[in-house]
Amino acid sequence: MPGSILGNAVRRLEDPELLRGGASYIDNLDWPGKAYMVLVRSTIAHGLLRHIDADAARRMPGVLAVYTAEDLGLRPHHTFVEVAPVFARPPLATDRVRFVGEAVAAVIAETRRQAVDAADEVIVEIDPLPPVVDPEHAFDDGAPVIVPDHGSNLSFSNVDPLPNDSADEFFADADVVVRGRFENQRIAVVPMEPNSFAAIPDSPEPGRLTVYASTQMPHAMHPMLADVLGRDPATIRVIAPDVGGGFGGKAGLAPEYSVAAAAALKLGRPVTWTETRSEDMVALPHSRAQVQYVELGCRRDGTFTGLRARIVGDSGAYPGIGTMLPGGTRRMSMGNYALPKLSVDIACAITNTTPTGAFRGAGRPEAASMVERIVDQAAIELGIDPIDLRRKNFIKPDQFPFPTHTEITYDSGDYDLPLRTALERSGYQELRRQQAERRASGRGKLMGIGLSTYVEITAGGSSEDYAAVEVHTDGSATVKAGTSAHGQGHATAFAMIVSDKLGIPVEQINLVQSDTDLVRSGGGTGGSRSLQIGGSAVFSAAGAVLDKARSLAGQLLEASPEDIVVHDDGRLGVAGVPAKALAWAQLAAAAAEAPDTVDHSDGTEGLAAQLDWTQSDATFPYACHVAVVEVDADTGNVQLIRHDAVDDCGRVINPLLVAGQQHGGVASGAAQALYEQVIYDEDGNPRTATLADYLMPSAAELPSFEVYSTETPTPLNPLGAKGIGEAGTIGATPAVQNAVIDALAHLGVRHLDMPAAPERVWRAIEDARAGRLPDPWREPPAIFDRLRAGQIGESADSSAADGI
Secondary structure (H helix, E strand, C coil): CCCCCCCCCCCCCCHHHHHCCCCCCHHHCCCCCCEEEEEEECCCCCEEEEEEECHHHHCCCCEEEEECHHHHCCCCECCCCCCCHHHCECCCCCCEECCCCCEEEEEEECCHHHHHHHHCCCEEEEEECCCCCCHHHCCCCCCCCCCCCCCCCEEEEECCCCHHHCHHHHCCCCCEEEEEEEEEEEECCCCCCCCEEEEEECCCCCCCEEEEECCCCHHHHHHHHHHHHCCCHHHEEEECCCCCCCCCCCCCCCHHHHHHHHHHHHHCCCEEEECCHHHHHHHCCEEEEEEEEEEEEECCCCCEEEEEEEEEEEEECCCCHHHHHHHHHHHCCCCCECCCCEEEEEEEEECCCCCECCCCCCCHHHHHHHHHHHHHHHHHHHCCCHHHHHHHHECCHHHCCEECCCCCEECCCCCHHHHHHHHHHHCHHHHHHHHHHHHHHCCCCEEEEEEEEEECCECCCCCEEEEEEEECCCCCEEEEECCCCCCCCHHHHHHHHHHHHHCCCHHHEEEECCECCCCCCCCCCCCCCHHHHHHHHHHHHHHHHHHHHHHHHHHHHCCCHHHEEECCCCCEEECCCHHHCECHHHHHHHHHHCHHHCCCCCCCCCEEEEEEEECCCCECCEEEEEEEEEECCCCCCEEEEEEEEEEECECCCCHHHHHHHHHHHHHHHHHHHHCCCCCECCCCCECCCCCCCCCCCCHHHCCCCEEEEECCCCCCCCCCECCCCCHHHHHHHHHHHHHHHHHHHHHCCCCCCCCCCHHHHHHHHHHHHCCCCCCCCCCCCCHHHHHHCCCCCCCCCCHHHHHC
């Protein structure tokens, strides 16, 4: 067997087709008789839906139908996870609207232009109600109740125990308690491809429905759609073609999917729907949206005694997976530190805003930002170097596996390893010298150096997946995987795993995915699970094929299967006797000609194997990021000039793919720290509904990142791999935010909320120079006292947050 291909930088097999324009996104696809759906959306954030007049629209040229909720009869459903039955969302609004952008009617026409023109003619009568926009005020006495059948605006809560229910006792052993109120602002997902869907009745045969969805999880969506439509799942086929980015926002069954599918069935012809960018900004779930009140107890020598947090989450108008994300934040709120005590209370609010959902990291970036922000603040207040403070409190390598206070166990780690590497690679000491020189001279822009160390959970929500491997009579192989790629490099990684096991060149290995007719089952893609779960399933299926091939080769060569090996040229034969070896094409042909020579108890035919593989627990990657910014004190403008990311995702299968994930993640995390924020006015109107208002940086605004990897394999899967897809997003945000605050720290600034927009930074500088230094703490809302007193509240399982 030749040296392993694993660990080598293999170029992506997926890219040539994409670069040649061969991608098949839903909006590019065509079917005879295709009609277009355009949705009429509410322009009122909260109100009673009185009447919809669609008569004029129905008479417009090319219009096939205008449907309201009453016309389609679709019952309310949950989009991904059910928080409570009462929060089910009607695909088209029925008695009331709850956010600007909620769909109230669907126009179907022969062309998109005709549908748009007709939608403009639909008259919607809504009696406005007072909206609730700020989640912290959603709990105020007298605040309008957005879901009357629920009775309050509290969608989810958690109360952790305190010693004798006393905060004073929680911090009794602390010399100093560092406090901060941090906003992890609401942001939009902004995938390059907006949400998209198509439904084709009587396809691929009469009585069946084929749907194409821009989704991360076609197999998870499949039974949900069948249930909503009241159909046997066997009559529905779900296909996810090329998907232009998901990032958590395209998980589950979007209400628009239900409407388009029902319209197609009612009309008996294909119906397709693709959002405009402005629709995507107000209708695709937003994420983050937390206000965090954090207290860290410390001794004078820097030893942490305990962390207490109270988190206000924003569920938006229809509580779903976004409501569970603060639970994911709680789960990872110990960070890298051996905290003796931990208490995290949560109150999630229903508001008249776009429902919140998952976005790259899904609860873990919020945890890292919360923990790393308060640790940096503690370093300033204690006068201890932020590196020394972290090292003093790190969980040590000999403490793994490490059980946390949040019912999880960190699998493996050496948290100082990426820290040491990042300090060395970034030239940290030289950066500090340059910063000191600038401050002493008073010349040039202010320089800030930010640090973050973090640990995250991957594959925490779904630990099982399906894979099949088949070798064909031409010597090529096909992999079927239950994961669903949308840019991550699955075809390359899975081909490398099969090639390493069987000796078949990666160019001869094809991936079949994202089709419920062709792939038996699957968990889809989310929570950085694909390589460790899906890849391990592929590894195991390839191993099962190898076992069958060794048995067959033993029969043909009259040798014991135990003596059969894969030779350097990829053929199978007796160890030490390469001259008599058999090619994979020969073995596949022999299996086809004499089926009884191969074990088919797993339901496969030919030279193939299929199975479901399960990982016993989640894995916990970790990292250190160092960010360097320059701040123009006259304008407040911040520029990120350097970013070093050192991630440990266990064993690295393909460093090229890992680096790509790191670069994309860091760009996303830095963008939140510096640019992005969804804003509503007091009436619930979105002020950032286009990319002219919502700041998305391009490559021109960001430096070329320096990315590295350390490797601490996990014992939980045969590859030793952990997740990497969300890592950069988690580490970059607090590193960049800390860097901005570090640039202003010598002026007395202790905290600055994200995004670090020029006006916010300039005002902080001016206030500091004038001696107006705001306290970074204020008392949390009274809802937490009420929760602790048992006056209100209910808890729910938030483990689903780790699977997105």
